[in-house]
Amino acid sequence: MFKKFDSKENVIGTNQMKSSIQRAIKSKLVETYPNIEPYINDIIPKKMNLKITKCSEHIELVSSEVEPLFFKKRDGPYYPTLRLLHMYPNIMSKVQVDKGAIKFVLSGAHIMCPGLTSPGARLPEDVIDSDTPVSIYAEGKEHALAIGQTKMSTDEIKTVNKGIGVDNVHYLNDGLWRINL
Secondary structure, three states: OOOOOOHHHHEEEEEEOOHHHHHHHHHHHHHHOHHHOOOHHHHOOOOOOOEEEEEHHHEEEEEOOOOEEEEEEOOOOOEEOHHHHHHOOOOOEEEEEOHHHHHHHOOOOOEEHHHHHOOOOEOOOOOOOOOOEEEEEEOOOOOOOEEEEEOOOHHHHHHHOOOEEEEEEEEOOOOOOOOOO
């Protein structure tokens, strides 16, 4: 999604966000990510001036004065940016890939099921449904290296063990990571 993203070429316009839209986005975030509720007022304070930045390919960024906080494509869910996820690592469900998948994930590749079920990888104990946003961690690393959306549930990933398990939406050093607003 952000592989060749450039703020000079891909940003269409930026608008100040109304407080009613800000409240609606907060409630959507709490609904999508229940673990974000204790931190939501730290992430988006009441008096903060947020901006909505519309980009090409129907991408919408929600940003503070200095950096993007969340993004979404079309009518999909809001995803936190990796910078925000590094500050609040427990707001999303986590999956872990093995060491062999790291270089592929960092180049924008989707995460294959064998990379999530091998000995170095880890799937959560509780079941994650398909089309759920997840943070992607690497074996032996402290911070998330990508954010993705599951293509199948974790039970299906374990049983099928073939094909794409998680779509890579945003990864370290992609266009969104390097954006300057």
